Amino acid sequence: MLPKQAGLFALRLCAIFLALSIVTAEDPYRFFNWNVTYGDIYPLGVRQQGILINGQFPGPEIYSVTNDNLIINVHNSLPEPFLLSWNGVQQRKNSYQDGVYGTTCPIPPGKNFTYTLQMKDQIGSFFYFPSLAFHKAAGGFGPIKVLSRPRIPVPFPEPAGDYSLLIGDWYKTNHTKLKAILDRGHRLPFPDGILINGQGPNGTSFTVEQGKTYRLRISNVGLQHSLNFRIQGHKMKLVEVEGTHTVQTTYSELDIHVGQSYSVLITADQPAQDYFVAVSTRFTKPVLTTTATLHYSNSKRPVSGLIPGGPTSEIDWSLNQARSIRTNLTASGPRPNPQGSYHYGLINITRSIKLESSAAQVDKKQRYAVNSVSFVPADTPLKIADYFDIDGVFRVGSISDNPTGKKMYLDTSVMGADFRAFVEIVFQNHEDIVQSWHIDGYSFWVVGMDGGVWTPASRNQYNLRDAVSRCTTQVYPKSWTAIYMALDNVGMWNVRTEFWARQYLGQQFYLRVYSPVKSLRDEYPIPVNALLCGRAVGRQTRPL
Template sequence: MRINGYYCSVFLFTFIAGSSAIEVYHEWHVSLDTKSSPLNVNQSVIAINEMFPGPLINVTTNDVVHVNVFNNLDEPLLFTWHGIQQRLNSWQDGVSGTNCPILPNHNWTYSFQTKDQIGTFFYYPSIRFQKAAGGFGPIRVNNRQVIAVPFDKPEAEFDLLIGDWSTEDYKISRLMLQNKDVDVESYAVPEFILTNGKGSYGNNLSKSFESFTVTQGKSYRFRITNVGNALSLNVRIQNHMMLLVETEGSYTNQIPLDSLDVHLGQSYSVIVTMNQTEADYYIVATPKLTTTNDSSNLVGIAVLHYSNSTIPVTGPLPTGPDPFDVQFSRNQAKSVRWNLTAGAARPNPQGSFNVSNVTLSQTFILLGSLQEIRGLPRFAVNNVSYYTVDTPLKLADYFVNGTGVYQLDAFPHDSVNANASYGISVVSGIHKGWTEFVLKNNMNVIDTWHLDGFGLFLVGFGDGDWTPASRDTYNIFDPVVRSTVQVYPGGWTAVYGFLDNPGMWNLRSQVLKQWYLGQELYIRVFDADPDPAKERPPPENILLCGMFDEAPAPAPAISPTSL
């Protein structure tokens, strides 16, 4: 809706019969916008309703969200809902393997439910390297009133979106990444750190800086998300401690922290009590594995402003841990444990769902690496670099059993030594089976992996090679559940996932250039038994493309396993 020359999100609430859930409607107009550029440079960003970052999606457990996206870009567009599990509904996932893109000058409405979820998440464009140009925004999923929150109600909540940023046009970046003469490892290195889409306080290239106004003696919830493309970040607030309470939909054991590592795609909630002298204080985000100083562009600086303060921020920036101290980061990650006694989306304590005695149905050992394929730099999983095809895998799976688009389970389940190649990687996930994913990293950057559709129990970290004996080091008593996990250089990370959500789900690196150049695969979760809950049928507004372009939707295929 356009009001006084500005596009506004439209919120219409419809109560669902027999439920406290509501239906929430948004209307988004997506465009390239120079006015929203965070810096005093000539750059266009992807804005939503002329906003960068985009509007907040603020809902409650089980609400149904409808987002009508009008694509005013000059190229196709998709949005993905990072961490929203899309129960029985991968049709709304918004990645290239599940959805046809929204073409320029067209619109399409996403509809999804925040089923049995609470927590802090975000959204962003998922194709054509567009995330490097913005288009991201926050998602909050609040507890139902009947479910207690395991901390006192804060005075207010703030979204704190931090992330690295480059001033190079995203179209140039994606073109250069396909150039055989470009050093992909060192290319597309970020130049700035943004806070809520704004530059740093005190930086003469910043159009503005972010400031949060608070009242002395009150406590506030900061929902922190790393929306960047390349760098893990450490966050701290001058003279204030942060009490960790939640990460990506899981309430954690509450631990006080003077700094917090937030890796790509990860979200946390912290409670900060305003117990200092009325003044202004620095909020700082600095990169891991990178050398910086206080005046570096790669230091993101916002301001915590006490409402009656007349004292501007002063003094040196608060210091953080050694950015090259991987052991510090790993130890902090290990200290993030599930709060077993708290409820979350349901009355059951989180500890009702434990992994202390599960039987594993399958194991995937996945190595992310940089390869050369046909003379071009590509990233791969187990030496297979994902090749995006015109027909979404989900369409092909539903209508023709994948025939002519992909071959199921041709992908190696272990990080074998083989020549690197392109592939359309789709593996079978056992429905309602416990799956172990061992994610390995032989690169010199911190990698992060995200799995759509599921929460992952983070059971272990380690250096060097993983072996079955490494399971003896796992934390299976109170591992936190999250959607995005980091893998440190030269190490491995192990997670358990309960594959109870039928659909076609994307597993990928959150390092943007690695994802763009092929470090991803899809997991097909299917069960022919008629008794378990089945995935919903395609939406009535389904888009067709690829082999189904301009053709009526065919009848769904009959799976050979169901005959």
């Protein structure tokens, strides 16, 4: 039960937004009232302290339609500050709602904050998660599905059902102890298992009717490991990746890297029995595997036989699969003409950025960096400080466009960028691990990836026709990945590794996309209900 004051505040906000929607005939509003608590969970058979939302682990599903307005009132019943972020939801012109510490003040214990999000010109499969204090290792995540408006055609028949599957590596150790390991300057141990929708081996099932086709939305919400997904005896047809309809290629198994989301269609066209859904770690020794059950409603026998094995080859197999994922140019997106009046392959690059990760000891503690800078949070969220012109919180240009070769150092790294620029970003990986990178507020075209060191000649192999547009991309060991991105979303946006221990220990920075024109057309003003913290305490937001 929410405190009376917070409940009344939420009701007032709901009344205001409802009145606005009626008077101005805006897009529909959907209201959510969430209470975040600790509770006992048993995902791997032992009791743990987990983060629950309305008593659920994982949290409730957000169901919406393109352009819907979401009003999500989050009450923090934890004994420490809390924030939720929205992985892949672009927050057009509104980085104040992004839910990471560089943009949003944490929700204090016992208080609430009401997020106002719009699924503006978006479709697809995404997820939310807690972004502070290594809370992600305790839960608090859940699925987001954004459906197309009825008038916009979808490039496949409506499925008989639509399931969300959250997969990820998991520790039996409490998240506070994992955080303490990192705070002491050490690396995390190998995880204890893999979860599917918060359950360990054989803990969950999905019911289908023979002969019908179903949509599975699969998101890797884990902390650090790429995962392979497959279903015994069934093929999967890929149809969507993080908001982009794809060429409908059929796969026996899919590599899904940390932070990524995929939609596949499966048809229940096998004999009536139960089948293994298998998920296993990739590029690890040992390999962890977990299972769920695909249950035919007219099943004649329980699941049997061997758990289907994953791919036996390593990087080349995964790289070739990644290159095969392309945009369906004949499909509509959130609008009838998703390509618009221009095509990404015909736009001149206005800036080229090269980002290089590194791992090192700083002051005898493990840290991670981008272009030699290991990020440290400021005492005030950067976006809040930017709005109020508070000096000394951050410095634009505190991270270089290119690797510097310097010894790793600590700073609150912010890269400046011009609104409406069209940039090339190259992620260069010199390490022996598969990396995963995410950019808040944006989708980008993955135009190329290959082994070795990127050079300007690497552009000759770019896909400038039908590269997939997404918000998270992998970079293979000793390899590079190149993206194109139109900087059409003003704000302060987090660029980060999706390996959460590395993110926590500095492998991130903020991209300040700036327009000198102070216009509602380009960016919304600070919300009237914005929480203010640090040096912004006592400042005034705009009146209602």
